[in-house]
Amino acid sequence: MISVIQKKNRKFKEINYYQNHDVSNYFLLPFRFQKINSKTEILVNEVGDFLLVPVGTAEQIILKKLDKIKDEDLYLDLISNFFISEEVIPPLLNILEARYRTKKSFLDHFTALHIFVISLRCEHTCHYCQVSRVTENKDEFDMSLYHIDEGIKIMMHSPNPHITMEFQGGEALLAFNNIKYAVLKAKEEALLYEKHMTFVICTNLAPLTDDMLPFIKEHNIMISSSLDGPAFIHNQNRHRPQRNSYEVTIEGLNKCRAILGEDNISALLTTTNLSLDYPTEIVEEYVKQGFSNIFLRPISPYGFATYNEKKNKYQTEKFLTFYKSAFEKIIDYNKKGYYIREDYATVILKKILTSFPVGYVDLQSPAGMINNVIVFNYDGKIYASDEARMLAEMNDFTFQLGILGQSTYNEIFYGKKAMEIAENWTNESLAGCSECAFQSYCGADPVLNHATQGNMYGYRPTNVFCQKNMEIIRYLFDLMEDKSIEKIFRSWITGHSE
Amino acid sequence: MILKTKGSPYDINTPIIGRVTRIPENIEYEIFISETIFSKTWYKFKAVLSTVKIISSLEIPIIHSIEKLDHLDEGDIVIINTDGIINTIYRKNSDHNFLLFTERCNSNCLMCSQPPKDRDDTDYFFSQYSQAIPLIPKDCPEIGITGGEPTLLGNRFLKLIKQLKEELPETELHCLTNGRSFAWENVAQKVGEIDHKRLMLAVPLYADVYHIHDYIVQAKDAFNQTIQGIYNLAKYGQRIEIRIVLHKQTIPRLAKLAKFIYKNLPFVEHIAFMGLEHEGYTSFNIDKLWIDPVEYQQELTEAVSYLSDFGMNVSIYNAQLCTLPENLWKYSRKSISDWKNIYFDECNKCDLLDQCGGMFASGIKKHSDFIKAIYFS
Ligand code: SF4
Ligand code: SF4
Numbered sequence: 001m002i003s004v005i006q007k008k009n010r011k012f013k014e015i016n017y018y019q020n021h022d023v024s025n026y027f028l029l030p031f032r033f034q035k036i037n038s039k040t041e042i043l044v045n046e047v048g049d050f051l052l053v054p055v056g057t058a059e060q061i062i063l064k065k066l067d068k069i070k071d072e073d074l075y076l077d078l079i080s081n082f083f084i085s086e087e088v089i090p091p092l093l094n095i096l097e098a099r100y101r102t103k104k105s106f107l108d109h110f111t112a113l114h115i116f117v118i119s120l121r122c123e124h125t126c127h128y129c130q131v132s133r134v135t136e137n138k139d140e141f142d143m144s145l146y147h148i149d150e151g152i153k154i155m156m157h158s159p160n161p162h163i164t165m166e167f168q169g170g171e172a173l174l175a176f177n178n179i180k181y182a183v184l185k186a187k188e189e190a191l192l193y194e195k196h197m198t199f200v201i202c203t204n205l206a207p208l209t210d211d212m213l214p215f216i217k218e219h220n221i222m223i224s225s226s227l228d229g230p231a232f233i234h235n236q237n238r239h240r241p242q243r244n245s246y247e248v249t250i251e252g253l254n255k256c257r258a259i260l261g262e263d264n265i266s267a268l269l270t271t272t273n274l275s276l277d278y279p280t281e282i283v284e285e286y287v288k289q290g291f292s293n294i295f296l297r298p299i300s301p302y303g304f305a306t307y308n309e310k311k312n313k314y315q316t317e318k319f320l321t322f323y324k325s326a327f328e329k330i331i332d333y334n335k336k337g338y339y340i341r342e343d344y345a346t347v348i349l350k351k352i353l354t355s356f357p358v359g360y361v362d363l364q365s366p367a368g369m370i371n372n373v374i375v376f377n378y379d380g381k382i383y384a385s386d387e388a389r390m391l392a393e394m395n396d397f398t399f400q401l402g403i404l405g406q407s408t409y410n411e412i413f414y415g416k417k418a419m420e421i422a423e424n425w426t427n428e429s430l431a432g433c434s435e436c437a438f439q440s441y442c443g444a445d446p447v448l449n450h451a452t453q454g455n456m457y458g459y460r461p462t463n464v465f466c467q468k469n470m471e472i473i474r475y476l477f478d479l480m481e482d483k484s485i486e487k488i489f490r491s492w493i494t495g496h497s498e
Numbered sequence: 499m500i501l502k503t504k505g506s507p508y509d510i511n512t513p514i515i516g517r518v519t520r521i522p523e524n525i526e527y528e529i530f531i532s533e534t535i536f537s538k539t540w541y542k543f544k545a546v547l548s549t550v551k552i553i554s555s556l557e558i559p560i561i562h563s564i565e566k567l568d569h570l571d572e573g574d575i576v577i578i579n580t581d582g583i584i585n586t587i588y589r590k591n592s593d594h595n596f597l598l599f600t601e602r603c604n605s606n607c608l609m610c611s612q613p614p615k616d617r618d619d620t621d622y623f624f625s626q627y628s629q630a631i632p633l634i635p636k637d638c639p640e641i642g643i644t645g646g647e648p649t650l651l652g653n654r655f656l657k658l659i660k661q662l663k664e665e666l667p668e669t670e671l672h673c674l675t676n677g678r679s680f681a682w683e684n685v686a687q688k689v690g691e692i693d694h695k696r697l698m699l700a701v702p703l704y705a706d707v708y709h710i711h712d713y714i715v716q717a718k719d720a721f722n723q724t725i726q727g728i729y730n731l732a733k734y735g736q737r738i739e740i741r742i743v744l745h746k747q748t749i750p751r752l753a754k755l756a757k758f759i760y761k762n763l764p765f766v767e768h769i770a771f772m773g774l775e776h777e778g779y780t781s782f783n784i785d786k787l788w789i790d791p792v793e794y795q796q797e798l799t800e801a802v803s804y805l806s807d808f809g810m811n812v813s814i815y816n817a818q819l820c821t822l823p824e825n826l827w828k829y830s831r832k833s834i835s836d837w838k839n840i841y842f843d844e845c846n847k848c849d850l851l852d853q854c855g856g857m858f859a860s861g862i863k864k865h866s867d868f869i870k871a872i873y874f875s
Binding site: 010020079091094098353355356493 | 608613616708709758761762807808
């Protein structure tokens with residue numbers, strides 16, 4: 001394969017000599033394609049590299065009508081990007097293999113995120129929340145120390161050397177003593193099992209008191225809070241008797257920033273019907289509060305979850321309109337020099353523009369549930385994902401995997417239920433997705449399929465997950481035709497501008 | 499810069515390697531430079547170099563009647579050959595030392611600055627360097643390894659790298675290689691086993707498609723071997739730099755090459771875009787290569803900012819700042835070895851003279867038509 005050291009003669013040869021001439025025909029490598037607007041179609045190969053080409057090009061390629069001389073640029077682009085090959089087995093096939101392995105390597109270590117629903121109690125009565133309870137009854141609605149211990153045992157069983165333990169509610173801080181217990185216990189066990197721990201508390205910040213902060217700081221616990229927009233939206237979304245949720249949140253945010261540091265506190269947006277009318281105001285609020293990121297999350301369909309196709313479709317359309325208006329505002333800020341990125345788009349853009357593995361629980365294939373996340377509910381029940389727990393609160397226990405203290409690790413992670421879900425969590429093998437050009441940027445969501453369409457497999461033409469992702473991905477490609485926006489996107493990926 | 503001189507050999511049967519000194523007391527050095535007549539101290543050295551003509555028979559290897567020895571400083575390492583030629587291997591007061599491992603090469607690049615020779619010099623160079631390496635000062639900051647293609651030394655290449663690691667653990671090693679030998683996985687593996695953290699393998703890549711790269715390096719299958727080689731090196735944890743020479747053949751697909759690198763080789767540590775040097779083959783192939791740098795700035799800007807936007811470490815070498823758009827200045831490095839580096843008359847008027855990389859001395863032959871002093875005022 002490698003030529004001998006001694007050169008026969010060192011006379012220079014022309015470029016033709018180095019071209020492969022016996023190709024009367026080229027061979028197709030696996031790729032998918034799709035029209036993204038009236039002029040352009042996209043070709044995407046097996047590792048997510050794409051080419052934007054005029055509509056009709058895919059057909060030319062597939063019918064082998066491409067001419068190496070006449071269509072030289074395109075022909076070379078296709079060779080260089082692993083779309084076609086001049087040999088049956090491409091000479092650099094093993095590079096493609098390595099890249100595929102890399103792309104999927106987010107699976108290598110198995111479950112990282114372990115969510116402990118430490119208490120179901122809350123002092124808010126948000127109307128969109130189906131879950132929490134306003135009550136003083138700790139015995140019934142806080143996770144018991146026994147379940148915490150059992151949860152930690154399972155967590156330490158994970159083959160992943162990096163473990164995230166996340167405390168959710170209800171309002172997690174209402175059970176701060178149990179959090180303390182859990183953190184100390186987990187740290188102790190982590191030493192034994194050689195795990196690197198990250199801790200997160202999800203909280204609306206209302207119950208945060210000064211005496212909690214030293215512990216949070218000492219153990220490098222990240223705070224994930226909520227900010228739904230300006231006061232009139234936030235307070236409307238988040239009912240408190242005093243109608244001061246916004247004020248309390250902002251005060252808490254600032255306190256956390258001052259004491260824990262900017263990087264240890266983040267905020268999540270919950271989109272509600274009300275929010276949909278105020279995309280600009282919401283983005284402005286995030287900028288006003290000094291955030292450099294915002295996560296435009298879709299309305300949780302578990303509230304309206306019905307099998308009503310029309311209603312689901314309508315809701316998703318409304319969300320997409322909201323998403324785009326907010327997104328335009330975000331781009332505007334970036335163009336003016338204020339760095340703020342949209343997190344959902346950033347996940348997708350990383351998949352589109354880089355060759356690194358991007359494991360993001362809500363948008364990956366195989367899906368994040370079980371593979372990357374597991375949920376231990378306050379009552380000891382184990383669910384495949386946070387959404388699976390929501391379903392259970394509505395008395396649908398399809399995604400319950402076991403019970404803490406009773407089920408073994410194998411029963412939970414490799415049991416019959418897990419296997420059944422696994423049949424449906426890989427978009428490579430779902431009808432509609434299997435030939436979709438966006439497959440490698442997208443994911444699979446058996447829980448959402450089940451909740452909105454009545455089965456885990458789902459039916460793509462009317463699927464809300466598909467409707468949302470297909471449009472957002474298409475939209476991102478559309479925007480990237482503007483080179484200055486593409487440059488902004490790159491800065492989102494690396495996390496720094498210039 | 500003189501790296502070679504000649505005199506009349508006396509009693510030299512085999513090449514002698516050593517550090518030179520003019521101080522007779524400096525007996526830990528091997529070779530004495532004398533500008534006077536014989537003295538007894540000569541016997542304390544392995545050999546003597548002299549500008550004076552010496553006739554009497556002394557039992558010591560001598561090269562005499564050398565025209566000039568001014569270029570040699572205390573501690574420089576030289577090799578004295580049987581034919582009276584004295585080559586400088588290492589200059590103590592330079593930051594640009596390189597060890598030429600062989601003049602043989604399995605490629606034949608259109609713009610090669612050091613055209614390969616086909617005679618087998620590998621024994622000669624191996625023996626030269628295995629003796630010279632222990633003599634190099636331990637605080638030497640950086641050494642380049644060049645060729646030809648250094649890996650053609652085969653196992654002896656590995657031995658020299660290992661020796662460099664042992665003798666000079668703190669010295670950065672920058673090895674220019676076309677990477678093709680590493681397409682054999684076991685070769686990459688063996689370099690990996692040496693585990694030298696300061697070794698950087700600098701591999702040229704000229705296109706994202708095989709035939710253009712193969713044409714530029716004048717070797718069939720070179721592209722596939724080089725890519726395979728880079729992958730194997732990465733697999734065994736080696737540090738890699740990619741080098742791209744800017745000329746008429748590389749410019750048209752430059753942005754696509756940048757994308758190819760980021761997509762397929764994102765693990766490389768550094769990417770250097772390099773202006774053309776007018777040495778060796780370049781003049782012969784100038785029609786195939788020359789494009790005024792001013793004409794390729796759009797392509798260069800696209801490639802450089804693409805890689806840099808994604809956080810890759812990018813440099814531009816051998817470029818005159820007046821030919822680069824201002825937003826590329828920060829990537830430009832003064833990279834030309836001291837003795838090859840020149841500036842133009844125009845440069846004396848230029849406010850950027852201090853930051854500018856200037857020109858290869860050979861650039862006098864052909865350079866951009868747009869060299870123009872830049873003024874800040
Ligand atoms: S869900 Fe829709 S957009 Fe996503 S891969 Fe499947 S078909 Fe494509
Ligand atoms: S005039 Fe000379 S010093 Fe100034 S930028 Fe041009 S080449 Fe450099």
